[in-house]
Amino acid sequence: MxxxxxxxxxxxxxxxxxxxxxxxxLDGDHVHLTADEVHARAAARLPExxxxxxxxxxxxxxxxxxxxxxxxxxxxxRYDPNAHRPHxxxxxxxxxxxxxVHPTGDPMADLPVEERxxxxxxxxxxxxxxxxxxxxxxxx
Amino acid sequence: MxxxxxxxxxxxxxxxxxxxxxxxxLDGDHVHLTADEVHARAAARLPExxxxxxxxxxxxxxxxxxxxxxxxxxxxxRYDPNAHRPHxxxxxxxxxxxxxVHPTGDPMADLPVEERxxxxxxxxxxxxxxxxxxxxxxxx
DNA sequence: ATCCTACGATGGACAGAGTCTAAGTCAAGA
DNA sequence: TCTTGACTTAGACTCTGTCCATCGTAGGAT
Numbered sequence: 001m002x003x004x005x006x007x008x009x010x011x012x013x014x015x016x017x018x019x020x021x022x023x024x025x026l027d028g029d030h031v032h033l034t035a036d037e038v039h040a041r042a043a044a045r046l047p048e049x050x051x052x053x054x055x056x057x058x059x060x061x062x063x064x065x066x067x068x069x070x071x072x073x074x075x076x077x078r079y080d081p082n083a084h085r086p087h088x089x090x091x092x093x094x095x096x097x098x099x100x101v102h103p104t105g106d107p108m109a110d111l112p113v114e115e116r117x118x119x120x121x122x123x124x125x126x127x128x129x130x131x132x133x134x135x136x137x138x139x140x
Numbered sequence: 141m142x143x144x145x146x147x148x149x150x151x152x153x154x155x156x157x158x159x160x161x162x163x164x165x166l167d168g169d170h171v172h173l174t175a176d177e178v179h180a181r182a183a184a185r186l187p188e189x190x191x192x193x194x195x196x197x198x199x200x201x202x203x204x205x206x207x208x209x210x211x212x213x214x215x216x217x218r219y220d221p222n223a224h225r226p227h228x229x230x231x232x233x234x235x236x237x238x239x240x241v242h243p244t245g246d247p248m249a250d251l252p253v254e255e256r257x258x259x260x261x262x263x264x265x266x267x268x269x270x271x272x273x274x275x276x277x278x279x280x
Numbered sequence: 281a282t283c284c285t286a287c288g289a290t291g292g293a294c295a296g297a298g299t300c301t302a303a304g305t306c307a308a309g310a
Numbered sequence: 311t312c313t314t315g316a317c318t319t320a321g322a323c324t325c326t327g328t329c330c331a332t333c334g335t336a337g338g339a340t
Contacts, residue, residue: 019288050291052289055328071213072211074298090257101251103250103251103252104250107243109245110244110247111241112244115241118273119239119270122233123268127265191298191319192318215296217298285338285339288334292330292331295326295327295329296328297324298323299322301322303320304318305317
């Protein structure tokens with residue numbers, strides 16, 4: 001992720017402590033934080049950081065394709081730093097936990113031309129839903 | 141859709157003019173209204189109907205699996221009365237228009253066991269994104 | 281090293297989507 | 311027709327996110 005900071009600098013980003021902290025928070029695999037969670041973690045290191053800055057920075061990271069925006073439900077969007085390796089998501093219907101998954105097959109090829117209604121289709125997003133192990137246990 | 145009203149009555153629903161109007165608004169193919177749009181159309185027939193009632197009724201219809209809730213982006217959820225025939229969605233990234241589509245293949249089979257992380261996977265949701273014909277035209 | 285200035289940060293108001301609550305209304309069974 | 315609990319209502323409230331005016335500062339120019 002440190003190379004993220006490099007790339008951003010290369011793209012003409014003005015490097016500020018706020019942006020650095022947000023980028024650092026979004027580091028690792030299977031990280032799917034909401035904007036508020038990002039703000040909380042960033043504020044742990046840089047107490048004065050404002051919500052607006054976190055939202056702005058996240059939006060920029062998404063625009064630059066450095067971070068993926070994931071809207072799995074009607075609630076808060078989540079931000080996924082694993083934007084360079086294509087993947088899909090597996091979501092727990094109960095607690096909302098998200099895992100990155102890599103299905104086989106190409107869903108794009110599964111949509112016949114006559115089912116495209118003249119659209120220029122550019123993306124497919126697959127969301128698997130179910131119960132995570134610990135939620136499954138508390139049900140039984 | 142009139143049989144929806146029958147089914148609901150059979151399930152012990154108290155039939156009110158509000159519920160009837162909401163159910164009537166949600167009739168047809170390729171209908172993907174937001175809660176606010178449902179409210180607007182319902183209010184055209186029953187001016188005093190409140191937003192809360194529309195939300196309550198929609199939630200119940202979703203619980204009863206009579207209507208599908210579709211959260212395609214971070215915006216308002218949409219309600220799809222075509223809940224009995226399995227299908228996926230094709231969404232215009234620009235204007236948000238939705239079409240029901242029927243891809244071939246079974247995405248559920250494309251998720252290997254070792255990629256399930258112990259989850260009990262019950263649903264797959266595939267969302268195709270792109271530009272609808274009219275938005276594609278205004279871009280060029 | 282210091283100065284400049286445009287880009288970025290701040291916080292508070294605002295907006296959109298949805299939920300909750302307390303009080304009033306009414307569908308439908310007795 | 312009466313009764314009652316389920317349903318509806320309006321409006322307050324919450325949550326997520328955006329906007330704006332103002333202030334601060336990164337980093338190039340001197």
